[in-house]
Amino acid sequence: MKHRSPRLKSWILFMAVIGMLLGFGPGAGSLLAAEKIIKIGTIFPLTGPVATAGQRCQAAVQTAVEIINNKHPEIKVPLAKQEGILNGYKIVLVHADSQGKADVGKAEAERLLNQEGVWALIGSYNSSVSKPASFVAERMKKIFMCGSSSSAALTQRDMKYFFRLAPTDATESVDFVEVLKWVNKKKKGSVKTIGVIYENSEFGKHAAEEAKKAAEAGGFKVITDVPFTPGATNLDSEVQTLKKANPDAVLGAVLGADYSLWVRTMKKANWKPRIIINYCSGYQDPVITKQLGADADFFMGSSGYSPQFASLMPAVAAVEKIFMTKTNGVPFDGNSIQEAVAMLVLAQAIEKAGSLDTEKVVKTLYENTWDSPLSLGGKVAFAKGGQNIKAQSIVTQLQRGEYRRIYPEKMADGKIVFPMKPWDKK
Numbered sequence: 064m065k066h067r068s069p070r071l072k073s074w075i076l077f078m079a080v081i082g083m084l085l086g087f088g089p090g091a092g093s094l095l096a097a098e099k100i101i102k103i104g105t106i107f108p109l110t111g112p113v114a115t116a117g118q119r120c121q122a123a124v125q126t127a128v129e130i131i132n133n134k135h136p137e138i139k140v141p142l143a144k145q146e147g148i149l150n151g152y153k154i155v156l157v158h159a160d161s162q163g164k165a166d167v168g169k170a171e172a173e174r175l176l177n178q179e180g181v182w183a184l185i186g187s188y189n190s191s192v193s194k195p196a197s198f199v200a201e202r203m204k205k206i207f208m209c210g211s212s213s214s215a216a217l218t219q220r221d222m223k224y225f226f227r228l229a230p231t232d233a234t235e236s237v238d239f240v241e242v243l244k245w246v247n248k249k250k251k252g253s254v255k256t257i258g259v260i261y262e263n264s265e266f267g268k269h270a271a272e273e274a275k276k277a278a279e280a281g282g283f284k285v286i287t288d289v290p291f292t293p294g295a296t297n298l299d300s301e302v303q304t305l306k307k308a309n310p311d312a313v314l315g316a317v318l319g320a321d322y323s324l325w326v327r328t329m330k331k332a333n334w335k336p337r338i339i340i341n342y343c344s345g346y347q348d349p350v351i352t353k354q355l356g357a358d359a360d361f362f363m364g365s366s367g368y369s370p371q372f373a374s375l376m377p378a379v380a381a382v383e384k385i386f387m388t389k390t391n392g393v394p395f396d397g398n399s400i401q402e403a404v405a406m407l408v409l410a411q412a413i414e415k416a417g418s419l420d421t422e423k424v425v426k427t428l429y430e431n432t433w434d435s436p437l438s439l440g441g442k443v444a445f446a447k448g449g450q451n452i453k454a455q456s457i458v459t460q461l462q463r464g465e466y467r468r469i470y471p472e473k474m475a476d477g478k479i480v481f482p483m484k485p486w487d488k489k
Contacts, residue, residue, distance in 0.1 A: 099152045101419065103128075103406070104175035106186035106196055108163035112294040113188065113319035115351075116344050116398060120188050120211065121158060122389040123399040127406035128154045129385060139378040140436050141411050148414040154406075157181055161192045163293070165265075168192035172199040182419065183208065185405050188398065189318075190214035191265035197225045206421060206428075208409050209449075210402035213343055214269040218450035224421075226428060226445055228401045228408070228438070230454040232270040232316070232342055235365045236277035239314055239340045242363075242458050242470050244281060246338065250481050254337060258287040258310035260301060262321060267293075270316035270342050278314075286310050295321055298328045306334040315341040323351050326358055330486050337482035340364060340458065347396045352464060360463065361483040365456040366397035367439050369466040371476065372457070378436030397456065400437055408433050408443050 105124050108117035132153045135143040147153050157179045161168035168187050175181045176199065183206040187193040193212040200207040207225050209217065215233035217225065246252040257278050261267035267290065275285050287308035289301045302325070305313060313336045317325050322345025329335060339362050345351045346364035366372075373380060382403065383395050395403075408428070413419065416427040432453070433443040439455040446452045457474055459466040467477030 099147070099149075101148075101152050101154050101413070102157055102179065102181045103154055103409075104157045104159060104172075104179060104181035104184045104186075106159045106161050106168055106171050106175070106184060106192065107188050107402075108192070109158075109160035111163040112321060113163050113344070116319055116348060116396075117161075117163070117188050119390055119393065119396065119399040120186075120402040122386060123210075123395065123401075123403040124185055124406045125156060125389060126382060126386040127403040127410075128156055130382065131407070131410045135381075138381045140382065140407060141434050142407065142414065148410055149417070149419070152419075154410065161187055161189065161196070163189050163192065165189075165191045165195050169195035169199060172196035176200065176203050176205055182206075182421075183409065185210065185402065185409075188212060189264070189266065190217060190269070193217060194265055197222065200224055204421060206409065206425065208405040210405040211343075211398035212266070214266050215273060216265070216269050218446075218448040221448060224425060226405075226408075226449040226451070228404050228443065228451045228454065229367065229398075230365070230456045231273075231450065232266070233273045233277075234454075235342055235456065236270070236273040236314075238365060238456070238458060238470075239274070240277040240281035240283065242340060243283065243312055243338070245470060245472075246479070246481055250479070252311075252337070252481060254311040255284060256286045256308075256310040256312070257283050258289065258305050258308055258313045258336065259285060259316075260289040260291070260305060260313060260325070261316035262293040262318060263290040264293055266318070266343070267316045270314075274314045274316075283312075291321070293318070293321060295324065298325050299332075301325075302328045302332050302334070305329075305336075306332055309334075309336070311337050313339045315339060315346075316343070317341065317345065318343060319345050319348065319351070322346060322348070323355060326355055326362070330358055333486055335483045335485065338363065339483065344396065344398055346461075347398060349393055349396055352461060356464070359461050361460060361480050363458060363460045363469065363479075365458050366466065367454070367456045368395055368397050368400045368437075369459065370394045371459075371466045371468065372439065375474070376436065376439065382437060404435055404437050404443065407437065408435060 159171035190212040215231035341364035
């Protein structure tokens with residue numbers, strides 16, 4: 064064997080050290096492990112017609128991570144009193160913008176998992192994005208935590224790695240029909256006919272199907288069915304279709320800026336049914352509510368949280384204080400708070416599993432009921448397929464810009480205004 068010169072030996076040693084520092088060689092793994100980082104990807108619509116909702120969803124996950132990574136003894140949620148999980152691991156978020164488009168969301172899920180090397184995904188607000196993005200995660204055996212997408216079909220796919228926190232449009236449809244029955248009984252409402260308006264997407268079409276199913280089971284007649292293209296610039300014909308049919312009640316699956324346009328178009332047409340109940344945002348969106356002002360009043364919808372729920376969910380206040388520093392003072396809404404819950408429950412499961420083995424964490428998620436002070440009812444538990452069976456919501460009505468709790472009656476803090484007041488008598 065030839066002997067190397069001292070100079071050559073020094074050069075080889077120098078290059079080995081450089082290689083280790085740059086991530087090459089046998090020592091690289093231990094260097095990276097010493098960082099104790101868990102990368103989590105988020106996919107939300109940060110641009111497009113529902114960008115404000117997506118931005119708040121992202122801020123909610125960031126808020127949860129701030130609580131997980133740092134000690135917050137003043138916050139009464141799991142993991143807040145410690146720093147990190149698994150004896151010091153910190154969570155690092157890698158964000159993606161779906162633009163509210165299914166193909167973009169799918170591509171971003173592939174990028175986050177394949178190129179960024181994230182351990183799990185959280186998203187995606189739009190059900191039409193969550194569906195393909197979660198298929199990517201399922202194929203790669205990675206966890207997908209879905210905070211707020213409401214299409215019931217998402218948890219009817221027999222998937223192993225998908226978990227959804229929010230109530231579904233199937234359960235909400237049943238709730239809405241119960242409200243109509245309650246109005247007929249308590250207010251002698253004589254509501255008999257229903258119109259359905261919905262965006263032509265995974266979310267909207269499925270919500271409309273569930274609305275029709277629940278309406279038929281409840282003895283109501285759906286007399287008009289009005290789809291529209293998301294991101295519409297004009298809803299005149301859709302509103303005129305509703306007005307011509309003149310149903311007693313309307314169930315709406317209308318998000319973001321489309322919701323604002325729909326409300327303003329109804330005002331322009333000088334028409335309202337006797338009662339309107341909405342799925343999801345934009346009804347829930349506090350920014351849109353503020354923009355609409357008095358025009359938003361007397362609309363109704365379901366929500367897992369609004370600031371008027373404070374007495375039912377006292378732990379939220381301290382968390383919301385952090386959240387509002389990221390949203391220019393805008394509080395949680397029913398969608399964004401579910402994304403914070405998704406992150407907190409995932410972190411709890413990792414901690415309880417004592418491992419970053421995905422299979423162990425999945426098993427742990429399914430086998431336990433999780434404390435969740437940011438959830439209405441305070442608990443989270445998953446059934447096969449990933450649906451949170453503890454998910455709850457309250458039907459509210461906007462009155463003078465505030466979400467008054469209306470139904471169930473045992474949770475009410477206000478009385479329903481029925482029928483809705485005409486546009487010229489507000």
